[in-house]
Amino acid sequence: MNKDNIQENLVNKGRELIKEKGAEFLTARKLSEASGYSVGTIYNQFGNMDNFILIQNYLTLDSLYARLSQMQASGTPYQRLNLYTREFINFVLENKNLWFLVHNFHLHNNNRRFSKIYLRRVVQITQLMENAFKALFPDIPLPERILSLQVLWLSLFSLSSFLTTDALDSFSKINKNSLCELLLNTYLAGIKVLEKTQ
Amino acid sequence: MNKDNIQENLVNKGRELIKEKGAEFLTARKLSEASGYSVGTIYNQFGNMDNFILIQNYLTLDSLYARLSQMQASGTPYQRLNLYTREFINFVLENKNLWFLVHNFHLHNNNRRFSKIYLRRVVQITQLMENAFKALFPDIPLPERILSLQVLWLSLFSLSSFLTTDALDSFSKINKNSLCELLLNTYLAGIKVLEKTQ
DNA sequence: AACAAAAATGAACAGTGTTCAATTTTTTTC
DNA sequence: GAAAAAAATTGAACACTGTTCATTTTTGTT
Numbered sequence: 001m002n003k004d005n006i007q008e009n010l011v012n013k014g015r016e017l018i019k020e021k022g023a024e025f026l027t028a029r030k031l032s033e034a035s036g037y038s039v040g041t042i043y044n045q046f047g048n049m050d051n052f053i054l055i056q057n058y059l060t061l062d063s064l065y066a067r068l069s070q071m072q073a074s075g076t077p078y079q080r081l082n083l084y085t086r087e088f089i090n091f092v093l094e095n096k097n098l099w100f101l102v103h104n105f106h107l108h109n110n111n112r113r114f115s116k117i118y119l120r121r122v123v124q125i126t127q128l129m130e131n132a133f134k135a136l137f138p139d140i141p142l143p144e145r146i147l148s149l150q151v152l153w154l155s156l157f158s159l160s161s162f163l164t165t166d167a168l169d170s171f172s173k174i175n176k177n178s179l180c181e182l183l184l185n186t187y188l189a190g191i192k193v194l195e196k197t198q
Numbered sequence: 199m200n201k202d203n204i205q206e207n208l209v210n211k212g213r214e215l216i217k218e219k220g221a222e223f224l225t226a227r228k229l230s231e232a233s234g235y236s237v238g239t240i241y242n243q244f245g246n247m248d249n250f251i252l253i254q255n256y257l258t259l260d261s262l263y264a265r266l267s268q269m270q271a272s273g274t275p276y277q278r279l280n281l282y283t284r285e286f287i288n289f290v291l292e293n294k295n296l297w298f299l300v301h302n303f304h305l306h307n308n309n310r311r312f313s314k315i316y317l318r319r320v321v322q323i324t325q326l327m328e329n330a331f332k333a334l335f336p337d338i339p340l341p342e343r344i345l346s347l348q349v350l351w352l353s354l355f356s357l358s359s360f361l362t363t364d365a366l367d368s369f370s371k372i373n374k375n376s377l378c379e380l381l382l383n384t385y386l387a388g389i390k391v392l393e394k395t396q
Numbered sequence: 397a398a399c400a401a402a403a404a405t406g407a408a409c410a411g412t413g414t415t416c417a418a419t420t421t422t423t424t425t426c
Numbered sequence: 427g428a429a430a431a432a433a434a435t436t437g438a439a440c441a442c443t444g445t446t447c448a449t450t451t452t453t454g455t456t
Contacts, residue, residue, distance in 0.1 A: 006404095028444065038405045040447085049444065106304045108444065119365045143371075150370055151380050158356035167317045172348055173341075182349050187381070190388030226413065236436045238416085247413065306413065 007045050010035055011055060015098075018056065023101035026053075053105045054118060060098045061121040064091050068128050077135035078188065084129055085156065085184045089163065089177055096164045103161040126153045136188070139195050152187050156180050205243050208233055209253060213296075216254065221299035224251075251303045252316060258296045259319040262289050266326050275333040276386065282327055283354065283382045287361065287375055294362045301359040324351045334386070337393050350385050354378050 013035040017026050028049055032039045046052045068084055075083070092099045126149050133149050140148070162168050163176055211233040215224050226247055230237045244250045266282055273281070290297045324347050331347050338346065360366050361374055 027442085029442090032406095039445085040405050041403085043445070044404075104302070104304075106302075116365050116368050120369055123370055147372060148380070148384070150372055151377060151384075154360065154372075154377075155353045155357050155381055158359060159353050161356060162352065167314050170314050171318055172321055174345060174348055174352075179349060179352075182346070183353055183385070186346070186349075186388035186392060187384050188388065189391040190384035190386065193387040193391055194384060225411085227411090230437095237414085238436050239434085241414070242435075 006037065006041065010037060010042060010045060010052075011059070014052065015056060015059070018097050018101060019095070020097075022097050023104065048108070050107050053101065053107075056098070057102045057105065057118060058121060060095065060102050061125075063095075064088070065121070065125055065128070067091055068125065073131070077132040080132040081129060081136070081184065081188065082181065084132070085180055086177075088156065088160070089180055092160050092163045093176075099160065100164040103158075103164070122154070122157055123150060126150055129153065137191055137195055140191070148191055152184070155183060155187070159183060204235065204239065208235060208240060208243060208250075209257070212250065213254060213257070216295050216299060217293075218295075220295050221302065246306070248305050251299065251305075254296070255300045255303065255316060256319065258293065258300055259323075261293075262286070263319070263323055263326070265289055266323065271329070275330040278330040279327060279334070279382065279386065280379065282330070283378055284375075286354065286358070287378055290358050290361045291374075297358065298362040301356075301362070320352070320355055321348060324348055327351065335389055335393050338389070346389055350382070353381060353385070357381060 010031065014026060014031050017031065017034055028039050028042055031052075032042060035042075042049075042052070046055070068087060071083060071087060073080060126146070129149060130146075133145060137145060137148075159180055162179065168174060168176070168179075208229065212224060212229050215229065215232060226237050226240055229250075230240060233240075240247075240250070244253070266285060269281060269285060271278060324344070327347060328344075331343060335343060335346075357378055360377065366372060366374070366377075
């Protein structure tokens with residue numbers, strides 16, 4: 001087994017563990033036991049566990065990006081943005097444990113969560129929506145439009161953390177699926193207004 | 199020293215540590231050393247460290263609630279909602295470490311973060327905005343209005359996690375202060391439209 | 397086959413949260 | 427006030443983290 005295969009095996013095995021048992025279960029020793037590699041090997045490959053978690057989150061975000069990328073560009077721009085959002089929600093609900101880790105990973109070495117290179121991938125997803133967004137709001141200048149889209153996406157992204165647990169269910173009648181969709185459609189309607197009044 | 203004083207002393211000392219050194223610094227032994235009480239006493243008082251963190255977050259949310267409560271109800275409803283949001287942002291920026299802990303605390307015993315009793319306090323803050331919200335959108339039926347306000351506030355709340363670090367600064371030109379305000383005003387404009395078309 | 401270089405290993409270290417028998421303090425009882 | 431009982435405090439010890447690095451094993455070269 002060469003180095004690349006080891007990394008691949010460890011990443012895959014770790015991903016299985018997260019999916020099945022949750023992000024909290026993943027530790028160096030348990031990954032060692034489950035993968036067959038020693039703890040030292042894990043550290044030879046990744047340096048530390050933070051990097052391992054970052055890689056897992058990169059993969060999750062890349063997976064989301066790939067899924068949103070291959071969507072058909074059919075319907076009106078408005079419909080397309082709704083489809084993007086619905087597909088995003090589906091992805092989150094289908095990968096609760098992975099998405100939980102994206103929001104709630106605990107870093108030991110790096111100062112704080114959401115390191116720059118990591119958050120960049122989040123913002124990159126706005127590029128996918130940009131075409132539909134441009135078609136929907138042709139009168140808004142590029143800088144403002146990008147800003148507005150980034151605020152929208154970052155809101156949807158951060159709001160989606162509530163989809164990974166059932167804490168919200170007990171005392172708010174907000175439907176999980178409509179939580180993000182309501183934000184999207186209200187926000188889009190708001191831009192339309194502000195676009196004209198400017 | 200009676201039991202209540204011990205709890206109070208521990209909570210106050212822990213709060214100091216979080217404010218000064220960050221949430222990551224707070225451990226049972228460091229709190230013990232800083233407060234003068236033994237580790238066992240901490241556990242006699244709080245049961246476990248998760249409860250201690252939960253109490254700290256309760257205090258933070260109560261503090262935010264108190265601050266928003268005592269605001270003067272002047273100006274238009276629209277202006278008042280903007281003032282609430284601005285005051286909220288100020289609070290977050292003035293208490294970055296405490297707010298970081300609200301979003302990023304790491305639970306060991308409880309299953310997952312945002313336990314129900316904890317998240318309830320977050321949603322309770324919507325009650326403060328409800329009056330201004332009602333005045334601004336009198337034609338929306340109560341259930342829908344509450345839902346809409348909850349979505350707005352939960353979005354602002356979750357979005358505010360980006361205010362506690364500088365990760366966003368490097369690759370997006372979004373101003374921290376305008377991040378939440380842009381969301382608010384666009385969302386409010388959107389409700390106004392959807393209110394009429396219904 | 398003998399040597400050299402590289403890779404894999406897992407005990408050991410420092411740090412977590414947590415427990416609980418032993419100690420200290422406080423209260424009660426006479 | 428002294429003795430006994432009850433309550434509260436303590437911190438060493440346990441099981442678990444992430445991490446290191448001398449030792450062992452494997453691989454590659456001559």
